[in-house]
Structures are given as C-alpha cells and as structure tokens.
Amino acid sequence: xxxxxxxxxxxxxxxxxxxxxxxxxxxxxxxxxxxxxxxxxxxxxxxxxxxxxxxxxxxxxxxxxxxxxxxxxxxxxxxxxxxxxxxxxxxxxxxxxxxxxxxxxxxxxxxxxxxxxxxxxxxxxxxxxxxxxxxxxxxxxxxxxxxxxxxxxxxxxxxxxxxxxxxxxxxxxxxxxxxxxxxxxxxxxxxxxxxxxxxxx
Numbered sequence: 001x002x003x004x005x006x007x008x009x010x011x012x013x014x015x016x017x018x019x020x021x022x023x024x025x026x027x028x029x030x031x032x033x034x035x036x037x038x039x040x041x042x043x044x045x046x047x048x049x050x051x052x053x054x055x056x057x058x059x060x061x062x063x064x065x066x067x068x069x070x071x072x073x074x075x076x077x078x079x080x081x082x083x084x085x086x087x088x089x090x091x092x093x094x095x096x097x098x099x100x101x102x103x104x105x106x107x108x109x110x111x112x113x114x115x116x117x118x119x120x121x122x123x124x125x126x127x128x129x130x131x132x133x134x135x136x137x138x139x140x141x142x143x144x145x146x147x148x149x150x151x152x153x154x155x156x157x158x159x160x161x162x163x164x165x166x167x168x169x170x171x172x173x174x175x176x177x178x179x180x181x182x183x184x185x186x187x188x189x190x191x192x193x194x195x196x197x198x199x200x201x
Contacts, residue, residue, distance in 0.1 A: 001041055002131045004034075006121055010103025011066075014132025015091045017108075018046070018140040020083055022165035023175075024158065024184045025148050026074045027083065029090035030139035031098055031105075033066040034132050043134050045127040046141040058142040061135050068135075069097025070143050079187040088113040094136075108133045155181045 005012050017029040046054055062068060071093025078086040091107065092115050105112075105120040108127050112120055126133040145164055152160040158174045158181065165171070167190075175190060184190065 001039070002043060002134055003129055004038065004131055006106045006123070006130060007104045008036075011100065012104045012106055012132060013067075013095060013098060013102035014106045014126075014130060014134075014136045015094065015108065015112075016127055016133050016136035016140050017087045017090055018137070018144040019165065020087055021167075022185070023167050023171065023188055023190050024075065024160065024165040024181065025151055026072045026144070027078060027086050027090050028073075028140050028144035028147065029071045029087065029094045030068060030136040030143065031071070031091065031094035031102075032061065032068045032132050032135040032139060033098060033100075033102060034135060035064065035066055038064065038131065040131070043131055043138070045125075045134055046137040047127075049138070051145075054138055054142050057135075057138045061139060065135065067099040068139060069094040070139065071095070071097065072147070075183050075185045078185050082187065083185075084111070085113070091115075094140075106130055106132055108137065151183060155183065 011033060013031045013033050015031045017027055019025060019027045043057060071090040073086040073090040095115055105115060105118055107120055107122045110122050110124050112122050123129060127137040148160045148164040157178050159170050163171045
C-alpha cells in the first residue's frame, strides 16, 4: 500500500506528468487532492497498470478526489520552453484547475518550479511511494492517451493510437517515410530524419 500523505497537517496536492519522452504531442500533467481517509490497494504508478485498470482507476479518482485538475502544454510550447520547463508549466496549469489552493504540493521527480509560493516537496519515483502522486500519474496518463487517440485521427500514418507519440520502431519508420507532422517536437532529436511534410493539402 502506498503512503497516504507526505504532510497531513495541510491540504496536499500530488502532481505528475505524462508524455515527457514522446516525439509528438503535448505533455500533460495532473494535480490531485485525495480525501483524508482515501484507500485503494490497486492504486500505483500508472506505468505498472494495464490500460483497462488505469481507466477504472481514472473513473474512481475523478469521482472521489476532493479536487483534481489537468494541465496541457502543446508541442510548440515545448519547443519554445524546453521539455523540463514545459513539464513544470503543465503542472502549474493543473494546479490552477484545483477547486481550492493546496497548502503543500508533492511532486514526482527531483525538480520543480515554485508555484504561488506554496511549499513543495520533490520525491524521486514518488508515483511508487505516495497515493496522491500515483493518482496524478493515472489521470495524466489517461488524459494524454485520449488526446493522442484524437490526434491520431488527424495523422493516422504515425500510429499514435498505439504508440501515443513515443519513439517506437513503427513511429520512427513512419517519420522516415512521411516526415514530421505539425505536432512533432522540433526541439527533440528525431531519427532517422528531421524534415517536415505539408499536411495542409
């Protein structure tokens, strides 16, 4: 069972992101405030869950969380800011969506840009340790997966409904054949080719 809270004397929001290592699409973050008595033995890092289990947990978390928010930073913003700063911005946008300002922010990873002067704690592999971060991991992952499935309909040649923009063999092969779409991250080193194709026709 994951640990409930890092601090239990204030309202605590867990934050995590999804899509940082992708070649295309946005980075998506979630912020989650769980009830004081929340328990779910099935909750864990989203990467260790099946898609079906993630969807079940998503529905339950969205219904039972005290508050939750999603933040999205598009590929053009990622190219302008860099992926690290874009990830922090996505978390800030997720925190903006919470119904009430938390007293403490628990962040997955080892770095974070302060948000509105609220105290924060960074925890490496926090999604395997704390429930609120694991919950944020599930919501960020499922919301981003939905976005990539939608974007797949615009650019089906890259197979984003399956690879979600990650550098799979199929994805990189499609880039070699078709070039980059408007949703690829130009600041990333994309092999085997770095070219664009005009999708406006």
